[in-house]
Amino acid sequence: DAGVIQSPRHEVTEMGQEVTLRCKPISGHNSLFWYRQTMMRGLELLIYFNNNVPIDDSGMPEDRFSAKMPNASFSTLKIQPSEPRDSAVYFCASKIELTLNTEAFFGQGTRLTVV
């Protein structure tokens, strides 16, 4: 298996532009997570899906952020409009949600820079 695949690996955009981050979870995994990592705040859970349904989006910073999972093999995290404070590394992770006793596997992350 190729693991969790995220694209792009790096994104530089100007303030005010729309940014879309993409994630392909591991085949067969039915839970998907979006995390944001910054020096100041560490790893923050933004949202997670179970069987393509958003379960908890309380970590989404504000209305500028939205996430979708149209099917079991694809998810997007969109920021519109982007701001410099959104600069961070965004990770996608997936796991099998049969019981709680499973680990999440992370993608390599997307490093977003908003100038």
Added chain:
Amino acid sequence: AQKVTQAQTEISVVEKEDVTLDCVYETRDTTYYLFWYKQPPSGELVFLIRRNSFDEQNEISGRYSWNFQKSTSSFNFTITASQVVDSAVYFCALSEISTGNQFYFGTGTSLTVIP
């Protein structure tokens, strides 16, 4: 309140020394799971170990060992005979039944192994 505390922000050791990374967690659940992840300089998050709350046996995997003590709510990680390749940020994480599927990460410990 922080559910997972990694008090050591940065540690430096000389190659071949042993090093212990501390992790203290907080939960009211009787069923929960603890994890360690490694984040090397390349940036990806790599799963190392999972432990459930009913299994207090210590675990050894090569040069890595983990000491889980419910009495002190700790899940410490020891690297024996450290190597330069062990240089990374190490994260401890908690997953609880009561809060569903999400992982609570500590702030990480940055380990530098000096040759």
